[in-house]
Amino acid sequence: MSELPLSGLIVLDVSSFIAAPAAAVALADFGADVIKIEPPGDGDPHRNSYRNASYPQSDKNFAWQLDGRLKRSLALDLKNDTARPVLERLIQRADIMIVNFPPPARERLKLRWEDIEPVNPRLIYCSLTGYGETGPDRDRPGFDVTAYFGRSGILDLARYEDGPPGLSLPAQGDRATAMTLVAAILLGLRQRDRTGKGCWVGTSLYANGVWSNGTSAAGALVGAHLPPRQAPDKPRNALTNLYRTKDDRWLQLLLVRDDRLWPVLCKAIDRPDLLDDPRFTERADRRTRSLELVKELMPVFAQKTYAEWEATFAGTGIPFGVIGRLAEVVDDEQADHAGIFADTANPEVPRTVNNPIRLGFAEPRKAGPPPAVGQHNEEILREAGFSANEIDALKKSGALG
Numbered sequence: 370m371s372e373l374p375l376s377g378l379i380v381l382d383v384s385s386f387i388a389a390p391a392a393a394v395a396l397a398d399f400g401a402d403v404i405k406i407e408p409p410g411d412g413d414p415h416r417n418s419y420r421n422a423s424y425p426q427s428d429k430n431f432a433w434q435l436d437g438r439l440k441r442s443l444a445l446d447l448k449n450d451t452a453r454p455v456l457e458r459l460i461q462r463a464d465i466m467i468v469n470f471p472p473p474a475r476e477r478l479k480l481r482w483e484d485i486e487p488v489n490p491r492l493i494y495c496s497l498t499g500y501g502e503t504g505p506d507r508d509r510p511g512f513d514v515t516a517y518f519g520r521s522g523i524l525d526l527a528r529y530e531d532g533p534p535g536l537s538l539p540a541q542g543d544r545a546t547a548m549t550l551v552a553a554i555l556l557g558l559r560q561r562d563r564t565g566k567g568c569w570v571g572t573s574l575y576a577n578g579v580w581s582n583g584t585s586a587a588g589a590l591v592g593a594h595l596p597p598r599q600a601p602d603k604p605r606n607a608l609t610n611l612y613r614t615k616d617d618r619w620l621q622l623l624l625v626r627d628d629r630l631w632p633v634l635c636k637a638i639d640r641p642d643l644l645d646d647p648r649f650t651e652r653a654d655r656r657t658r659s660l661e662l663v664k665e666l667m668p669v670f671a672q673k674t675y676a677e678w679e680a681t682f683a684g685t686g687i688p689f690g691v692i693g694r695l696a697e698v699v700d701d702e703q704a705d706h707a708g709i710f711a712d713t714a715n716p717e718v719p720r721t722v723n724n725p726i727r728l729g730f731a732e733p734r735k736a737g738p739p740p741a742v743g744q745h746n747e748e749i750l751r752e753a754g755f756s757a758n759e760i761d762a763l764k765k766s767g768a769l770g
Contacts, residue, residue, distance in 0.1 A: 373400025373731050378558075381406060381459060381466040382440060383447075383480065385413045386512070387540045388574065389469040389497045390436045391547035395724040396465070396554070397439035398733035404459065404749055405440040405740065409770020412444065412742035413437075423539050430739075434718040437739030443750075444743030444770025447478050452768035458753045460488045465554055469497040473508050482569040489567065493557035495550055496571040511574050517542025521578025526585055530597035546577040548725065607662035608634070608655065611692070612670035619692040620670060620678055628652050630687055637685050638669050713737065743770045 378401045382393040390405075390413075397403040407413040418424060419432040443459075445452050460466060468480055475481045475496075482494045496502070499511010500520070514537050518524050524534040553570035560568050579586050585595060596605070604610040608624035608631075624630050631652075635643045643665060649655045655662055670678065675691050682689050698704055699720075711723040714737040723733060746769055750760050763769040 373734065374728070376400035378402065378464045379462055380404065381463045384467050384469040384497070385415050386469075386543075387415060387418075387436060388513070388543040388546040389467050389495075389550060390415065391540075391544055392495075392550035392554070393440065393467055394436055394438055395547065395551050395726065398724050398736075399726070399728075399731065400734065401465070403440040404463075404745075405437065405442045406445050406447070406456070406459075407442060407742060409444040409446055409743065409767070412442070412770075416742075418539075421539070429717050431718050431721070433739050434713065434715060434721050434736070438713070438721065438736035439734060440740055441745035441749060442740035442743055443746055446768050446770070447480075449766065449768040451763060451766040453479075455750070455753075455755070455763065455768065457488050458755075459749075460485060460492060462753060463489065463492060464558070465493045465495065467495045467497075467550070467554075471498065471508055471510055472502065486567065491561060491565070492567040493554055493561060494567065494569050495554050495557070496569070497546070497550060498571070498573045500575045501573045502571065513537065513540060513542030513546070513574055513578075516574035517546065517578035517581075520575050521582050522585065522589075523578055523582050526582070526595065527598060529600045530603075532600075542574060542578060542581075545581060546572065546574055549577055549580075551726075602663065602667070604659055604663055606656055607659040607666055610663060610666075612667060614670055614675045614678060615672060616674040616676075618675040620675055621690045621692060622666075623688040623690070625688070627655060631655070633685050634687055637681055637687060638666075640665070640669060711735070715739075746770070 375396055378396070380393055380396050380401045380403045382390060382403050382405045384390050384393070385407075393401075393403045393405075405413070411417075415436060416430070416433050419427065419430050424432065445455060447456065466485065468475060470478065470480060472481075475484075482496070485492060485494055498507065499516040500506040500509055518537045518541075519534075524537070528534045549572045553572060557568050557570040560566075589595060599605055601611040601613075608622060608627045610622055612620045612622060614620055624634060627634075631649075632644055635641055643649055648658050648661055673681070678689070679691075693701075699710065704710060708723055708727060710720050711733065712735065713719055713721055714735055717738070721736070747760055750763075750769075755763075760769070
């Protein structure tokens with residue numbers, strides 16, 4: 370196999386929770402040398418996220434394997450003045466630096482782009498915020514549930530009419546945002562190739578939430594009516610709806626071309642009488658009478674299991690799908706073909722989630738266990754030119770964990 374495309378690049382990961390570290394993981398997967406700079410002692414708080422009540426419950430630290438893999442750990446107290454020369458020497462050697470501290474913390478720690486650029490004018494400096502680099506809410510802490518899902522309108526639009534908003538699952542918006550950060554970094558590297566100069570790149574969770582909600586947001590911009598979402602028993606269109614099957618699964622029917630497929634559906638579900646039902650003859654009738662049509666279809670779908678419906682619809686051209694369960698996804702043959710999961714060399718967590726980028730010329734590296742806090746302190750500092758005496762002095766000062 371040819372050399373990985375990001376081999377030779379040095380990345381400083383000065384971030385936590387979760388989009389920014391996940392972006393660094395994707396870079397590491399494809400060959401970048403990622404140095405995780407974290408506080409001495411307990412290190413990045415995300416190391417213990419797997420114990421959170423909202424996470425899948427396990428005694429295996431699957432979350433840190435996912436977001437800490439293929440990184441080297443340097444335990445450096447950035448609040449200690451003695452640490453600054455160390456950080457600056459690392460910055461001088463780096464190609465990319467990823468930060469997600471809120472702007473006030475960056476100002477206190479002198480980690481803003483304007484602080485860093487003089488140290489290494491060729492650096493690609495990538496920052497992530499909750500709500501943006503400027504504006505009245507720039508200093509507000511942002512997490513994916515508050516900024517990506519909440520502020521963007523996703524949770525409100527996704528709720529059923531008259532029901533409360535739901536909650537997203539852990540780090541869903543973070544992981545989508547991570548890939549935006551990867552794209553921004555690669556664009557920054559392209560700019561450096563062209564000009565020889567580094568640059569600032571970045572994004573916010575808020576911007577990514579609105580982008581993912583872009584179809585609705587674009588409609589809102591022109592004053593479009595945003596209808597509330599209807600529950601499956603009261604759909605606006607009975608042919609693009611969820612139906613419960615005999616084995617208590619949910620089948621998603623997506624007959625967007627019902628002008629062509631309505632007769633096919635009636636035949637497949639063994640209800641040819643619906644073709645002759647004057648209530649549903651025309652496409653417009655099937656929409657305006659959706660509550661009547663759904664009452665006809667719900668008991669039909671409840672008569673068979675999802676597997677039986679899958680066999681029934683095979684080869685008909687009718688778009689449908691099951692609402693998957695994660696316990697099944699992890700053993701899904703198609704997931705293997707799609708490269709969704711990756712084997713590791715960590716016996717405690719032998720499989721993890723792969724990043725979603727696929728390349729015809731390279732595959733991600735296989736990860737071993739993620740690093741312990743400060744595991745690579747001396748190795749990293751020796752590479753940066755620090756002597757044994759200097760490293761010892763940094764330990765005594767408390768700057769090095």
